[in-house]
Amino acid sequence: MDIKIKDISAALEEWAPLVYQESYDNSRLLFGDQNSSLSRVLVSLDVTEEIVEEAVAQGAGMIVSHHPLIFGGIKSLTGKNDAQRALIKAIQNNIAIYALHTNLDNVASGVNWEIGRRLGVQNAKILAPKKGLLKKLVVFVPKADWKKLSEAMWQAGAGSIGEYDKCSFRTEGSGTFRGSENSNPTKGERGTLHEEEEYRLEVLVEQHRESAVLRAMKEVHPYEEVAYEIYAIENEHQDIGSGMVGDLAEAVDTQKFLEKIKDTFGGVVRFTKPHKGQIKRVAWCGGSGSFLLSTAKSAQADLFLSSDFKYHQFFEADNEILIADIGHFENEAFTIGLIAEYLRKKFPNFAVLLTENSTNPINYL
Ligand SMILES: [Zn+2]
Known part of the structure; x- marks a missing residue:
């Protein structure tokens, strides 16, 4: 069944309204004719040249990704890096590109909801609700x-x-x-x-x-x-904001919970000194969430799971919370399935493909 690009955009924006993206972000339809129709989309975390090639091979007329391919302004398009080559290839093959990034991070049913579900957290709520x-x-x-x-x-x-x-x-x-x-x-x-x-x-x-x-x-x-x-x-919007916090059904041995994180997300778990024998309240943020550390402490979380912590930021755990830092890709990889599941529910007779390529630029020994 063919669906118009504008209907796919509208469905995604009903879930993750564009107004809820951060100021630095560029979530939107990045390339494509709103009125053209297509029969399949490919969902990925990033748009690389490889992902565009995959869309071409699969006959997908649109790529829906979490991270935007275009962030800032483009003054020239010469194929000087992978992002530019991906964009050129998408234009040449008429493959639309749509990104839902921090707007999907900031809605209560988005990226963080899925992470909380995988962690087995109950009563998850937004960690830092937004005002205004x-x-x-x-x-x-x-x-x-x-x-x-x-x-x-x-x-x-x-x-x-x-x-x-x-x-x-x-x-x-x-x-x-x-x-x-x-x-x-x-x-x-x-x-x-x-x-x-x-x-x-x-x-x-x-x-x-x-x-x-x-x-x-x-x-x-x-x-x-x-x-x-x-x-x-001035009220906070309790369903819009950064990160989430919630409680495990029962307190779990700290070592066991760290192993669960590793089993669930894969990659590498880097963590600070366990200050408690058990974990009950967990805070987390998909992507780079180190800016929420003090908020996670104020919410009395025993553990804060996120990505992209720098060396000096690990000291800020300061025996008050356990920082568990996993790969950015691993932290958000479930987002691909989450987006695909949403689109399949919205358009039951429409082909939604999950990418078979990992776009993680980081390897581990
Ligand atoms: Zn991210």
Whole structure:
């Protein structure tokens, strides 16, 4: 079955909205015509020349990868390195390239969710939730219309908090207005002061749903001019942010847990002095997560699993936490299956292939 690239992008962005990527990132459709259709995609962690060749050989018209092939601006395209050769080959063979990187790191059902599942952690929650991603929408509505209006806004995604949806608050009051000669009021007469019994209806709106919620609100609201206000609020978004933390069902012997990490992820586990005999609370971050060490300590994690720690950063464990550093590739390799599984669920009659090539640039003796 052929699917349009824009439908694949839309499905991926429903899961990992682009607005949740970090400022340095470049998650998006990097190359390809939104309106063209294809019958198979290839999922990988990185896009290398080898991966593009694999897509060509497999007849895949699109590569969906975790790490973006293009990060900064490109001033020339001469094939001077592997990334450029990969891009040239993708263009020549008309293979679209899509990346979902830190936006997939930052959503609660993304990269870190899968790592937590593999570690056997329960009650996983975001370790460092982000602020500034939530807004309060206040709208004034005639009493008779509040339910219809709320339903429309809820449908568009307003009023969702963690495991709860359809959240709202309303207070009673009176609204006044007078329409001009050119107005077309649904309540009262033009040119006459009108008083209407209204509700002040308040809902929480996530940043990525704001335009959809406003569209739904304006469509259903009975007034010609909708009176509404949007406020930025300082609350953390508990489902968006870096890393995760959770507890094991039962405390596990520290040595055994380190072995489990090695068995689960492969590669090499580098770790600091075990300061406790058992591990119960675990924090983790896919990719380079050393910046979260102090947050993991504050969350009282016994162990922090991540990648790319530098020598001096290991000292910062300081007998308060156990740092377990695994390879960046190994830490995120499960992301390939996670993305493929998501796409297969969204498009059941569409071929989603997992790459058979390892793009890990690091070898171990
Ligand atoms: Zn990464």
